[in-house]
Amino acid sequence: MNLEAIKSEIEAAVPGCRLELVVNPSPSGQHSLRIDAAHAVAVALYLRDAPGLRFDFCSNVTGIDWPGKQTTEKVKVSKLVDGIEQEVEELRTTAAPGSLEVVYHLYSIEKKHGPLVLRMSTGDRDANVHLPSLTPVWRSAELQEREIFDLFGVVFDGHPDLRRLLMWDEFQDHPMRRDYVDPDDYEYEPTAHDGVLRRASQHLSEGGGR
Amino acid sequence: MNTVAGPTVQSELESLSETSKEQLLEIAMGPQHPSTHGVFRMNVVLDGEHVVQLKPVFGYLHRNHEKIAESETYLGSMPYTDRLDYICPITNNWAYALAVEKLAGIEVPERAEYLRVITGELTRLQNHACLIGFLMQDMGSSGTPLMYAFREREKILDLFELLTGARMMCNYMRFGGCRTDLPAGWLDQAKKVVAGFPRFLDEYEQLLVSNEILMDRTQEVGVLSRELAVSAGISGPMARASGVDYDIRKVDHYSIYDRFAFRVPLGSHGDVYDRFMVRLLEMRESVGILEQAMRDIPAGPIVDPKIKVRGFRPKPGEAYGRIESPKGELGFYLISDGSPNPYRYRVRPPSLINLTVLEDLCVGRNVADIVAILGSIDIVLGEVDR
Numbered sequence: 376m377n378l379e380a381i382k383s384e385i386e387a388a389v390p391g392c393r394l395e396l397v398v399n400p401s402p403s404g405q406h407s408l409r410i411d412a413a414h415a416v417a418v419a420l421y422l423r424d425a426p427g428l429r430f431d432f433c434s435n436v437t438g439i440d441w442p443g444k445q446t447t448e449k450v451k452v453s454k455l456v457d458g459i460e461q462e463v464e465e466l467r468t469t470a471a472p473g474s475l476e477v478v479y480h481l482y483s484i485e486k487k488h489g490p491l492v493l494r495m496s497t498g499d500r501d502a503n504v505h506l507p508s509l510t511p512v513w514r515s516a517e518l519q520e521r522e523i524f525d526l527f528g529v530v531f532d533g534h535p536d537l538r539r540l541l542m543w544d545e546f547q548d549h550p551m552r553r554d555y556v557d558p559d560d561y562e563y564e565p566t567a568h569d570g571v572l573r574r575a576s577q578h579l580s581e582g583g584g585r
Numbered sequence: 586m587n588t589v590a591g592p593t594v595q596s597e598l599e600s601l602s603e604t605s606k607e608q609l610l611e612i613a614m615g616p617q618h619p620s621t622h623g624v625f626r627m628n629v630v631l632d633g634e635h636v637v638q639l640k641p642v643f644g645y646l647h648r649n650h651e652k653i654a655e656s657e658t659y660l661g662s663m664p665y666t667d668r669l670d671y672i673c674p675i676t677n678n679w680a681y682a683l684a685v686e687k688l689a690g691i692e693v694p695e696r697a698e699y700l701r702v703i704t705g706e707l708t709r710l711q712n713h714a715c716l717i718g719f720l721m722q723d724m725g726s727s728g729t730p731l732m733y734a735f736r737e738r739e740k741i742l743d744l745f746e747l748l749t750g751a752r753m754m755c756n757y758m759r760f761g762g763c764r765t766d767l768p769a770g771w772l773d774q775a776k777k778v779v780a781g782f783p784r785f786l787d788e789y790e791q792l793l794v795s796n797e798i799l800m801d802r803t804q805e806v807g808v809l810s811r812e813l814a815v816s817a818g819i820s821g822p823m824a825r826a827s828g829v830d831y832d833i834r835k836v837d838h839y840s841i842y843d844r845f846a847f848r849v850p851l852g853s854h855g856d857v858y859d860r861f862m863v864r865l866l867e868m869r870e871s872v873g874i875l876e877q878a879m880r881d882i883p884a885g886p887i888v889d890p891k892i893k894v895r896g897f898r899p900k901p902g903e904a905y906g907r908i909e910s911p912k913g914e915l916g917f918y919l920i921s922d923g924s925p926n927p928y929r930y931r932v933r934p935p936s937l938i939n940l941t942v943l944e945d946l947c948v949g950r951n952v953a954d955i956v957a958i959l960g961s962i963d964i965v966l967g968e969v970d971r
Contacts, residue, residue, distance in 0.1 A: 400901060401904055402902075403687040405905060431816070432818060434916065435916050435933040490905055514942075515941060516818075519938070541971075542644060551652060
C-alpha cells in the first residue's frame with residue numbers, strides 16, 4: 376500500500392482537494408495524509424467506497440492539541456525615561472495561534488489492509504475550532520468525535536448528536552488541552568436527588584426543624 | 586419518573602401520537618444497576634415494556650487516564666493500563682507494550698513472545714468464561730453458570746499470581762519483553778489447567794447451548810447486521826458474531842500468531858445467542874493455541890538486554906499499535922516528542938466503541954432484553970470511561 380499512490384488517486388477523484396503527505400520519522404513508518412476540512416467528507420467517502428481501497432473500518436479517532444509556540448524577542452524601543460528620550464530594550468512575546476488536530480486511523484476489512492492515517496487541523500484553538508464530522512461516513516466516529524468535542528473542544532459540524540461524552544454537560548473547559556489547569560474543586564454534577572434534598576430541608580425548616 | 590414531552594431524535598418516538606406520548610415512561614437504568622457491570626446509566630424511554638429510545642450516559646468512572654499518562658514516563662503508565670479493562674490486565678499491557686515497541690523500534694525475544702501468547706490466551710479464556718457467566722447471571726440463572734466460570738477463572742488467576750505476584754493487576758509486560766520468567770513448575774501447572782479446560786467447556790455447553798430458556802431469551806434478540814457492525818467499528822467477538830471475518834491475530838500477523846494453527850469462529854445471525862456461541866468456540870481455539878505454545882516454548886532471554894530501562898526516550902514520531910484483546914480491537918496511539926513522557930497517549934477502547942450500537946440493538950425490544958444485549962456486548966467500565 377503506497378501512500379503516494381493513494382494521494383494521487385484521491386487528487387484525481389476529488390477535484391480541488393489539498394492533500395499533504397506527513398512523514399513520520401519513527402520506526403513504525405506510519406505516515407499520514409493531511410486533508411483539508413472543505414473536502415474532508417468527499418475524500419472520506421472516496422476512501423470508503425473506491426473499489427481498490429475500501430477503507431470501510433474507521434478504527435480510531437483522536438484529537439491532539441498543539442498549542443502555539445510562544446516566542447520572546449528583545450525589541451529596542453525609544454521611550455521617555457525621566458523626561459529624556461532613550462532607547463530601551465523591551466521583551467515582547469508573540470504567540471502563534473496553534474491548532475487542534477484530529478487523527479483518523481482507517482483499516483479495510485474487505486481488503487485487510489491498513490492503517491491509513493488521516494489528519495485534519497483547525498485554524499486555531501479559540502474561534503476556528505470547527506471541522507466537518509465524518510460520522511455520516513463511518514458510524515464508529517460517533518462516540519469518539521463526541522469525546523474529542525468534550526476533551527479537546529473541536530466542534531464537529533454535521534455530527535448527529537454532539538454532546539459531551541465523559542464530563543458532565545455543565546462542565547466548561549476541555550481537560551485534554553495542554554494548558555488546562557485543574558480547578559481547586561469541582562462543581563459536582565447536579566442529580567435528580569439534589570432536588571429531593573432541597574425539598575426535604577425546606578420541609579424540615581418549615582416544620583421548625585433544622 | 587416523569588413523562589416525556591416533545592419529540593427527540595429517534596424516529597419511533599416521532600411516529601407516536603400525542604396521546605400515546607403522554608403514556609411514555611422515562612426511567613434511568615443505572616448508574617447503580619446490577620446489569621450495568623459497574624457505573625453506567627441508560628436513560629430509557631418506555632412504552633409499556635417496549636423500548637422507544639435509549640441514551641447511554643458515560644463518564645461515571647472517568648479519571649482522564651490519557652492525561653495522567655501524558656505526565657508520566659512511558660514505563661510509568663504500564664501499571665495504569667491494568668486498570669483499564671481490569672478483567673484482562675495482561676492484554677492491556679501487551680497492547681501498550683506493542684505500541685511503544687513500534688514507536689521505538691524494539692524487537693522482542695522469542696521466549697518473551699511465547700510468554701505473551703500464553704498469558705494473553707489464558708486471559709482470553711478467563712474473560713470469555715466470566716462474560717458468559719455474567720450474561721447468564723444477568724438473565725436470571727441464579728449463580729450456577731457464573732460459579733462454574735469463576736471456578737475456572739480462579740485456577741487461571743492462581744497461575745497469574747504465581748507468575749506476576751498479583752491476581753488481577755499483573756503489570757507483566759515490559760518494552761521488549763516480559764517482567765519475570767516462569768517460576769519452577771509453572772508450566773506443568775498451566776498445562777494441567779489447560780488440559781482440564783475442555784472438560785469445563787463440555788460441561789458448560791451441555792448446560793447452556795441447547796437450554797430452552799436461554800435460546801428463548803437470546804435468539805433473534807439484539808440483531809446486529811454485518812454492514813452496521815463494520816461501519817460502527819465493532820470489533821472482536823461481537824463483530825465476528827455478525828459474520829465479519831476479521832481477527833487481528835490473523836490480519837496483522839503481530840507477535841508469533843502465524844506459527845499456531847487456529848480457526849476464527851464466525852456467527853451468521855448477529856444476535857445475542859451468536860455472540861455467546863462465538864465466545865464459547867473461541868475458548869476452544871484458545872485452548873488449542875495454548876497447547877501449541879506450551880509445547881514449543883524455547884529457552885532464552887525474556888527481555889532484550891539492549892533496552893534502556895532508565896531514561897527511555899523514543900525518537901520523535903508516532904505509532905498506532907493494536908492487538909486482538911478479548912473485548913475487541915485494543916489500540917494505543919502514541920506521539921513522542923523525544924522527551925521521557927509521551928506527548929500524546931490515546932487508548933482505543935473496544936468496550937466504548939462497541940457501545941455505539943447499543944441504542945440500535947435495544948429500540949423495539951423489551952426492557953428485559955436490554956440486560957441481555959448489554960451483557961452480550963461485554964463491556965468493562967474501567968475501559969469505557971477511562
